[in-house]
């Protein structure tokens with residue numbers, strides 16, 4: 001297992017226990033290049049690099065998803081262009097550019 | 108003269124109940140529409156990883172692998188043969204006027220129906236623990252999905268807490284996959300678990316398998332605990348404070364906590380479709396009403412954990428029964444339901460035994476400190492919720508409009524039961540059922556589409 005994929009040094013919270021032979025996928029989180037694996041959800045991809053996907057709108061703590069089944073809506077993130085994504089049910093794609101805070105034109 | 112148009116039957120959910128319902132309708136010559144949020148049919152418990160993952164069903168589903176294989180194969184065959192219309196990655200947002208409002212990657216659409224079979228399943232039933240709003244606290248089901256569908260553990264040193272069959276199952280699965288579990292904290296007292304044995308004896312094999320799994324957890328497993336607080340820094344949990352069965356304070360270091368107290372039926376769509384509800388004491392929640400076949404009236408049928416929490420085997424039976432009722436009501440030849448009804452009754456005895464063995468932690472919730480967050484979505488505390496009772500009275504919907512508990516983006520899925528418990532506690536010896544039921548509102552999932560997204 002290399003950097004970027006959940007080693008403590010990379011600061012992620014996800015530990016890959018299986019299915020590690022998949023093709024690497026590069027995406028960008030707040031402009032920083034990160035590596036995930038093909039078939040990762042956006043949530044898995046982000047949590048492999050960092051402990052939370054965004055800040056809470058209503059409190060000081062970060063958000064990292066909760067249910068992973070599309071029911072809690074805790075896991076929204078923003079692409080640099082276009083509407084926000086529910087990260088637990090969106091597959092990561094090569095070259096995706098994601099933000100952990102809303103883009104500038106957001107209310 | 109043209110033949111009358113075939114009846115439009117729509118199934119929502121492609122878990123065990125939805126798949127068996129579809130199979131039954133297809134066998135009778137109908138071509139149902141199946142709308143499902145998953146990318147691949149299977150539901151949550153038989154959820155399939157994305158294409159390209161390699162672990163076999165035996166690794167993913169253990170002893171249930173043959174059932175999972177069969178359900179997946181049956182569904183894929185019907186899709187390949189064009190016998191049904193499958194809408195994957197699609198959410199039903201609303202039900203109105205005989206139409207479903209559906210949202211998918213392609214945008215919004217409306218799908219009309221003559222008969223509607225709702226097989227919407229369940230989510231974890233959650234009770235708040237102080238500190239549960241921190242990143243790195245997940246539902247037990249979420250922890251299991253991460254392992255099954257992504258091959259990952261969500262922490263390096265995990266604590267699983269709550270109660271119910273999933274608690275020991277997820278712990279055993281994580282250990283087997285090479286994850287590090289620091290403790291498994293069950294709020295159900297051992298005595299109560301033994302007292303429920305009579306019900307569990309309806310399925311002795313399954314009950315024994317659960318006990319064997321627990322035995323393998325050995326010293327990690329603690330029964331009869333109470334949970335005091337999840338300590339966290341900005342990265343997430345660092346420890347969980349709890350008390351053992353004798354009341355002794357304990358602390359376990361961890362970087363992830365998985366929480367869940369058995370299951371909560373997913374009933375928002377049943378509510379919008381006009382189903383009536385009754386409070387069920389065994390499962391300690393409001394459940395939609397239907398006859399034994401799943402008929403809820405107005406052409407609506409219910410099946411699976413969204414009706415009664417019988418688990419995957421019960422969902423398969425209930426799916427077949429709901430479809431058989433639907434066929435009979437359409438005046439079409441339907442399979443004889445008697446054997447399935449008998450099996451369903453036996454599964455229900457077992458499921459009620461399970462629910463009694465691993466009860467909702469009412470006392471723990473009632474004792475929550477005022478500063479504990481009840482609504483994770485919007486950070487509303489037990490104290491703030493209690494204040495609404497002072498001027499709004501003890502009624503769930505009033506507390507929602509005054510205090511916003513249940514208004515956040517999860518729409519009450521993870522706070523509603525605890526909120527009812529707290530409101531009841533504030534008014535003396537009221538029971539949670541007297542607080543009433545939070546009415547479902549459309550859209551049952553937030554709208555994703557760009558045009559709405561930009562609206563502040």
Ligand code: FES
Pocket residue numbers: 064065066067068069070071072073074075076086087088089
């Ligand atoms: S984690 Fe709950 S909706 Fe994504």
